[in-house]
Amino acid sequence: MGFSVLAMLALFNLFSSEFGFLQLGFSLGINYGQVANNLPAPEQVLMLLSSLKISNTRIYDTNPQVLAAFANTNVDVIVTVPNEVVAQLRDPRQALQWVATNVKPYFPATKITGIAVGNEVFTSEDAALMSSLAPAMASIHAALVQFGLDSSIHVSSANSLAVLETSYPPSSGSLKPELVAVMAPFLQFLAATKSPFWINAYPYFAYKDDPATIPLDYVLSNPNTGMEDPYTRLRYDNMLYAQVDAAIFAITRLGYGGVEVRVSETGWPSKGDADEIGASAENARIYNRNLLLRQMGNEGTPLMPHKRLEIYLFALFNEDLKPGPTSERNYGLYHPDGTMAYNLGSAALPSSSSSFSSSPSSASVTLASSATTTSTELRKEFGSFWSWRILIFSLTIQALITKAF
Template sequence: GGKVGVDYGTDANNLPSPDQVSDLVKKHNIQYLRIYDSDPKVLKSLSNTGIELMVGVHNDDLSKFQFQSYVDSWVKNSILPYYQATKITDISVGVEVTDSPDAANLAVPAMRNVVSALKKVGLQDRIKVSTPLSFGVLSKSYPPSDGAFDGSHDNVLGPLLDFLEENQSPFMVNLYPFYAIGDSSLDAVLFKSPSSIFVDPNTGFSYKNIFDAQLDAVHFALAKRKSGLSYNNIFDAQLDALHFALAHRNFSRMKIIVTETGWPSFCFGPSEF
């Protein structure tokens, strides 16, 4: 089965300290964690825990990452001192860069510089480099087998997919099934549907939740796939759309990591989604 982890954001008030978060993560046996920067306090707090960690680079910092000397220094100061004790496995460079023209043009060159810096310290095979994209990079996701990337992003997706394949890095995507609630039931969004919500007419796959459908859409966009697998939620349908979109680009074996997902904790009705 796939790995399940937690995103640890720090853009809020009255947050627990990194040490308290580390204790909480260990208490609940969480083995995978993503942070959005390379905060040394967080990196230290996770030392000797065995927790696999994804660190991040903000979009605002991508311009600095165009310079190899800067990236070499960042890896030397922000990654290397903590690597032995803290299990850093991935670096996410930027986030949803296709939503920002400036960030979109800077992401892949920055990623290449990060890989080059990792090679200089012998970590290129131990730490994977990628960038989380929004589900909006798909022009079509329903049915999932028709999943395809939006051609308007080809200037980014082409070099990005080539980079990921070249470095055996994962395709990262943020999925939020609740955005599809206008077209589906709440149970389908919350993994509670007792029966299929729809069947993909091209594959015969049955879905009960949006998450799986969205994720499959990405898989099929990366790599053509036909089988008798059965799914029971919208997350599966989204995922299948990604699978097909990757399939259409001949990236059938590319690993996919869902870097963000979640559901609102409170709202007054579907209109607030």
């Protein structure tokens, strides 16, 4: 069936309007974890990100195949120093060698914009690792200065929200007393280098631990009455923003109010064990859908309403080799084989067929115009299976955006 004029205009708006998918690409980052035995090649992942117009990603290592594949693209990449390597990089010579080996050969062709030194170090219960973090970051930064890369690549470390002693209400946010001394050099480094304070913030965990008290709509960012901070009188309609503002208050109390707080991870599992209350495909769909819409609106938190909150969604893929409860392996938007873990848009949109038809009022869309061109190029390079998966997911989110606006 051919497109009507209205349908053609709608498709054009999906691709080009200020409310369209292109804006999403400049708002949201995504974590590209690789703890799985059947993931697609980095070149295929790049095509997926390009199709989705996502231009920011974070990897949990310095995988040379990924860094080489992402060269000469518009994708900004944050790389990671594994926790087990952090102590070695206290030595400036080791740090210089690490940068020379893992960063310099790829930059600037690959747009490496950040280095995450370790992950959730201050909740690792490893005292040696915690004390090594700030010196290692300083050594890496000094190496970047030596190579002339410090103005392009910032250095930080992602923190579990468990570093907070208090997070409710947000204005009472404070660090755990036992972490204040060990985190002080870290915060001093961030302030001196104008680097961000990254937090891994998961409202899901709060809901799972206390579903009887915490409203599900509040953690999913659905419409709800929210809560008012009794001290600031700021109103919060979702827990993620409250968690971010609690982190801002916590570091401000220590004199580091000028350090920007960003979300290095947030997401919701689509599957969990029997005791993992709330882990479901429907809740994951709602949480990530609402997150996408808020990012499209360039929202800030109630405390910082005029500054867009930078967020990295966790994650691009389910990772079948991760240890722990079932939820740990089910945060992805995609299964590794290219099928969607759940449909972010309307359930009426097909997820496994390469044939679509509809009218403007339907959630399904016909492949036409620039969409057809994209699918043809993808099929030529990587074959029809992944090509259709990429295109379908792109069109799914476009359908979501159309419905929202």
